[in-house]
Amino acid sequence: MEVFETCHEINNLLTARNELAARNLLIRLLADLEQAGTPYPQVVNHMIRETGLFPYLQLDGASWDVKYVHQAFEVDVGRRVATLHREQSSVLAKLLDGTSIAVSAPTSFGKSFIIDAFIAAKKPDTVVIIVPTIALMDETRRRIFKKFSKDYTVITAPDTALGAKNILIFPQERAFGYLDLLNKIDLLVVDEFYKASQKHDKERAPSLIKAILKLSKKATQRYYLAPNIKKLGENAFTKGMEFIELLDFNTVYLDIKDHYSAIAGDEKKKGEKLIELISAGDQKALIYAGTYADIKRVSDLVIDHLPKVDNPYTKPFAQWLRDNYKPDWILADLADRGVGVHNGRMHRCISQLQVKLFEYDNGFNNIVSTSSIIEGVNTSAENVILWRSKIGKNNLKDFTYKNIIGRGGRMFKYFVGNIHLLDVPPVSEDAQLEIEFPEEILGTLDEAGDAEQLTDRQVEKIIEYKVQMSSIVGEENFARIKRENLLHDSDADFLLRLATDMRDTPEDWRGFAFLNSSNSSNWESTLYKVLKLKPNGWDAPWSNVVTVTKAIANNWKQDLSQIIRSLEESGIDIEEFFKLERAVTFKLSALLSDTNELHKLIINPSVDVSGFVGRMSRAFLPSAVYHLEEYGLPRMISKKIHRAGLVNFEDPDMDLLVALERFKQLGEERVLAAQELSRFDRFVVKFFFDGITVD
Known part of the structure; x- marks a missing residue:
């Protein structure tokens, strides 16, 4: 009887045109029915129809009209048919009609699902998908590859040859290398396009805006995706696009629980409440820590209060971390307790593996994170715990807060996301996106x-x-x-300062060719010279940047654990190493590339250090090894496969595509048979093969 009373209340809300409240009540009812294992009465299916949540329709025993509606909203999403909800179908219809759209919708909406349906229906020749992070690039690549690799060349790495039909997926920095190669883009997708606003991402916004401008000129149609934007201010980048705001169309219910009032700023009570929430171990939880210092505080609490778990995945992972990175690494101690850490610094393969283990029932129960978890991956949990209402040094804004709590719940997995607030949330506000x-x-x-x-x-x-x-x-x-996009940096003022310095003081640049030396000690003066020209953005002493550059020059010949140990002797811990290796491979290599181009034009055309810059951009690893890390195969496993004679990564012709073909020829079983591989190495190899093969 309770079910019918609830449906009556839902119907009253719909009659009063309060669809959001009706949908929330319905989702909670569906959660109760699922927990009780109760089939849906016909009236529940009727309420699902009325609220537009068609994927939730239960067809066993359903009336003919319910089955008809379910089938009417079915679409091919690549190698399978799925049912879209009402608003997904509406957005897809506009895209199929040729409209360019900027969509703002909740995290659980399924915005990227529409991309797959569009590709399956329209079969465009060229799709470019711009994503904010390498981690999201790999996640998107895996999804797209499974569905469309038979008909498309799926490109994520630089310098990959185009095929007859292409889907290109990468962060905006990689887009510039393909500008001259793409004559026309049938669909340009920009995921998390709010990052084009300097208010939301000061560092990335300039290069993203530059990429949007350049790519848009070649794009027939555009599809921009973002969460939590109520209004879109007039700007040149979304000109001619229809803005669709669907923030009230939720597919899960967020149950927000206030614990901070009882805690009242008491850190001891706060820690006790956290341990209480995660100690049962029967529900998955994302713990948003907000700062690196708070990740350390939460980690210490976990190690002090949670017991080790004898888990078939996390225990071998902990040992793998100790063997390959650092024997006394705190991440390994956390893994022993079924807890992971996600941040933007550590090697992407470690982050990928932890997210994978979090998806397993007997993997991680909890992940402690900075904002990287909302930017880097499309993961979700039954529980989201807000430990600190901060993002780095700044207070958390409502926009980011909503993005964080939006990770609670997921269609068909968790009808209800439990949001536990251990700190005061920001004041609610309607976000208007301004892009300048x-x-x-x-x-x-x-x-x-x-x-x-x-x-x-x-x-x-x-x-x-x-x-x-x-x-x-x-x-x-x-x-x-300009024509060939030779310079990477978006800061024209800096490039002019650099060119002026070369023109006015050419004698200061005489040592530039020493970067081609095999002796890393000869690099120092030039590296310091370049760092001095662009002093900001390293978040570390220049001496540490140079020290790490010289240390990773041995990345292929020396075990990573040895490199990390030698750097700790220089006062650079493992977290600092991750941060600086990333800075060297991305920021410093791009800076040196621009410096090299200008040096050839202004000072000496016969001096070319592009080979050195290329090696630096790959962390001085063989090209295929570095790019395979983005595919989920860590460098230490590639070394073992190389030593086993299965793949010769030192072959200069062994680029990413050749390596992937070689792995497909070898097959998973032959690689797994390599004697040097540990138990967890084999788990990683299976994860890697899953991302390069079609089921």
Whole structure:
């Protein structure tokens, strides 16, 4: 009888046009029915129809009209048929009609699901998907590869040859290498497009805006995705797009529980409550810590209060971490207790593996995280615990808070997401996204092609930069720089300072060729010279950046654990090593690449350190080894496979595509038979093969 009373209440809410409240009540009812194992009465299916949650329709014993609705919303999403909910179907219909759309919807909405349905229906020749992180790139690649690799070349790594039909997936920095190769883009997808706002991501916004501008010119249609945006301010980047706000269309219910009032700022009570929430071990929890210092505090609490678990996955993982990284690493101690850590610093393969283990019933029960968990992966949990209402040094904003708690619940997995607040949440606000031209990218734009999106003053600045740079490198060279996108940095002011320094003090650059030396000690003076020109953004002493650069020069010849141990003797711990290796391979290599191009034009065309820059961008690992880490195969396992004679990674022709073909020829069983592989190595190899093979 209770079910019918609840349905009556849902119907009253629908009659009063309060669909959000009706849907929330319905989802809680579905959770209760699932827990009790009770089949849906016809009236429940009727309520599901009325609220647009068609995937939840239960067909056993359903009336013909319910079955008809379920089938009417079925679409091919690549190698399988799935039922879309009402708003997904509406968005897909607009895309199939050729409309360019910017969509703001809850995390659990299924925005990326629509991409698969569009590809399956329209079969476009070229799709470009821009994602915010390498981790999300691999997650998206795995999904797309399983569905479409028979008909498309799925590209994530730089310098991969285009096929007849292509789906390109990468962070915006990699897009520039393909600008000249793509004549037309049928669909340009920008995931988490709110990062084009400097308010939300000051560091990434300039290069993302530059990528959006360049790619949009070749795109027939655009599909931008973001959570939690109520309004979109007028801007040049979403011009001609329809903005669709669907924040009230939720597919799960968030049950928010206030613990912070009782805790009242008492850190001891807070720690006790956290342990109480996670000690049962029967529900998955994402613990948002907010800062690296708070990850350490939570980690210490876990190690002090939770027992070790004898788990068939996490115990071998803990030993693998000790063997390959650091014997006394705190992450291994946490893994022994069924707890993982996710942050933006550690090797991406470690983050990938922990998210994978979190998905297993007998894997991790909890993951402690910074904001990386909301940016890097599409994971979810039954419980989300807000430990600290901070994001780094700043207070958490409502936009990010909603993104974090949106990780609670997931369609068909958890009808209800339990949100436990151990700290005061930010004040609720309707987020309006404002996207403005960052001044520093103006010099990289074209005064003719981009003029309609710029003010007169901005056009003047572009022309001024063109005149100044042309006077240093020559008009023809400057035109080639723009045409071939030779320079990576989006900061035109910095590039002009760099070029001016070379013109005015060429004698200071005489040692630039020493970067081609095999002796890493010869690199120091040039590295310091370049770091000095762009002093900000390293978040570490320059000496540490240089020390790590020299240390990872031995990445292929030396065991990683030895490198980490030697750096600790220099005062650089494992967390600092992760951060700086990433800074060297991304920021420093891009900076040196630009420096090299300008050096050839201004000082000495016969000096070329592009080989050194390429090796640095790959952490001085063989090309295929570095890119295979993005596919989930860590360098230490690649070394064992190399030593077993299965894949010769030192072959100069062994790039990523050749290596992947070699692995497919070998087959999973032959690689697993390599004697040197440990038990957990074999688990990782299976995870890797799952991402490069179609079921």
